[in-house]
Amino acid sequence: MFEISKTDLAGRIGKIETNHGKIETPAYVPVIHPVKQTIPSKKIKEIGFDLVITNAYITRNNYGEKAVKKGIHKIIDYDRGIMTDSGGYQVLEYGDVPVSPTEMANFEQGIMTDFAIPLDKPTGFGLPIKKAEAYVKHTLKVCKQTIEDSKDNGQIWIGPIQGGEHFDLVAKSTKGLIKMGYKMLALGSPVEFMESYEYKLLAQMIVAAKKQIPHNIPLHLFGAGHPLTIPFAVALGCDTFDSASYMLYAKQNRYITEDGTRDLSDIVVFPCNCEVCAKYTPDELRQLEYTEKINQLAIHNLHAIKLEVDKVKQAIHEGRLWEYVIKKARAHPKLFEMVEVMTQNAEFLRIGTPKFKERAIFLFDKEDQYRPEVQSFHETVRKFKSKKKRLLITKESSTKPGYLSHQFVNLSKKLKDFEDIQICQYNPQLGLIPIEISDIFPAAHHETSRMDFDPKEFTEFEKTWKVFFDNNQFSEIRYDKKDEFLKYFVKLLPKNIKKKSFS
Secondary structure (H helix, E strand, C coil): CEEEEEEECCEEEEEEEECCEEEEECEEEEECCCCCCCCCHHHHHHHCCCEEEEEHHHHHHHHCHHHHHHCHHHHCCCCCEEEEECCHHHHHHHCCCCCCHHHHHHHHHHCCCCEECCCCCCCCCCCCHHHHHHHHHHHHHHHHHHHHHCCCCCCEEEEEECCCCCHHHHHHHHHHHHHHCCCEEEECCHHHHHHCCCHHHHHHHHHHHHCCCCCCCCEEECCCCCCCCHHHHHHCCCCEEEECHHHHHHHCCEEEECCEEEEHHHCCCCCCCCHHHHHCCHHHHHCCCHHHHHHHHHHHHHHHHHHHHHHHHHHHHHCCHHHHHHHHHCCCHHHHHHHHHHHHCHHHHHCCCCCCCCCCEEECCHHHHHCHHHHHHHHHHHCCCCCCCEEEEEECCCCCCHHHCHHHHHHHHHCCCHHHEEEEEEECCCEEEEHHHCCCCCCCCEEECCCCCCHHHCHHHHHHHHHHHHHCCCCEEEECCCCHHHHHHHCCCCCCCEEEECC
16 A cells, blocks of 8 residues: 655655555645635646545535535545545534544545545643543544444545654554554644644654554644644654645735745745746735635645655655754754754664665764764764774864875874774764774765864764773774864773873
């Protein structure tokens, strides 16, 4: 059902097979209102979206048996993949809906949606743990009955994960759904997290679920349609994500940009070349009749979201998703908190990150010491053993690998006992680089900012430093005593190791 072709961090390029064709992931899934939609579904398809989501509960209330006879694809006039929400959002908003989970499941089967979601009980945000636990239990009970009663008709039933900020419940919910046999899962209740700018909690919730999910099961994220959250959602392992943000922002006069949203009244020049921005100036768009203005703004917003998803895909193909996410994180202080979740879960992110890449990586600041490729190199160095008793450490050379540098050649000529000395270069993010392995990725395939870093912030360097000296029997270390960064770590060495100046 889900074929993965490329990975980076926990993000995947893949394809989901449906009754209405293949859906490439990661994919933004625009919300289409089954009754009040003002942007034609054909227009949404034309922009490049192969999967949309609509509300089965609203469809049932407005069309009844007519929807079953015609099918959801004819009801919303869309011939590609369709996902249906069974009314969970209404339950979250109003507390309950006057229809049973079984009735909704039968209706979703009847309208032949491609992706169906059981009528769950969302935990939302801020629910006491006892109540959240009851909601999870209820949802699992409903999901079990739904999947047992489902027909083998090509539909993909999506198991909704609940638990909110109670991450143990999120894990429990995820495990339960997998055990039931769901082939795709969805993380519920993130809208309230995002409305409260609790991006860090959202990231933790995604990770709590993803750590329980087998590699071949795609994960959907409800309500994630802001361009700033999309890169993080993908990097942490979400494959599809839906939202009505394109229209909701338009109704608020908000224009989506690559680093957030702007009020249309504040824009002097459009930073975009989509069909709307190419046709109108900001003044001309502002002067349109209200409904037309909203629709045109919504179309621009769809283009902006599509562009963001495409940029994320390209970053995965290039192996630069980490760099792209870090760049995006600086758009908002609350968003930057998600980086901490990534650094705390570096081992989890290593699973989907190739050990070797075709392109060099960029290292900017202390966060990059937790980058998966860098972590893998640290692991390699921690296993490195030298037969030599003396060690010389220098800053890494601009020429890579280190053994091809003028610096190394000069050392070989300058030192009479060169053959008896273990040579290491160092990089704040990568740590120690034994010259013998200075040609492996990413030691020979990176660019680093030439800044004066604070050694106290490089805890991975310190870990590797300690392990490296524990694993080897050096009696002497030579280094440049003017090197303030290195001097900090030399002070951590036992007194029995001689420290000699070298420049």
